[in-house]
Amino acid sequence: MYVINSKCTKCDICLTGCPIMPDCNGYKCRIECGTGYVCPVGAIIKGKTQNIITDKCIDCGNCVYFCQAGAISPSLSCTA
Numbered sequence: 001m002y003v004i005n006s007k008c009t010k011c012d013i014c015l016t017g018c019p020i021m022p023d024c025n026g027y028k029c030r031i032e033c034g035t036g037y038v039c040p041v042g043a044i045i046k047g048k049t050q051n052i053i054t055d056k057c058i059d060c061g062n063c064v065y066f067c068q069a070g071a072i073s074p075s076l077s078c079t080a
Contacts, residue, residue, distance in 0.1 A: 001053050001063055007071035008050035014063040014072065015044040015051055038066045 015038070038044075043056035044063060053063070053072070063072045 001057050001059060001061070002073050002075070003050050003053060004071045004073055005050055007069050009069045009071070010046075010049075010051060011068065012046075012051070013066055013068065014038050015042075015046065038062050 039057075039062060040060065041056050041058055043054050043058070045052050045054060050071075059074065061074065064074060
């Protein structure tokens with residue numbers, strides 16, 4: 001997975017808790033609705049100008065699905 005620099009708004013949905021219940025800490029979501037954190041392995045970290053996907057990424061695609069800005073792509077060729 002790759003962050004599209006020009007689209008990332010640093011909304012942090014990709015690296016924080018549940019996108020369905022924003023006030024959830026992740027644990028409660030996992031118990032109640034099964035969603036939990038967007039990134040199950042913590043592969044997304046904050047950068048200065050955009051969020052960064054590290055080599056811990058397992059290519060599950062959750063971040064692509066939940067990114068409201070369309071700023072994450074499974075392909076490097078889409079990162080403008």
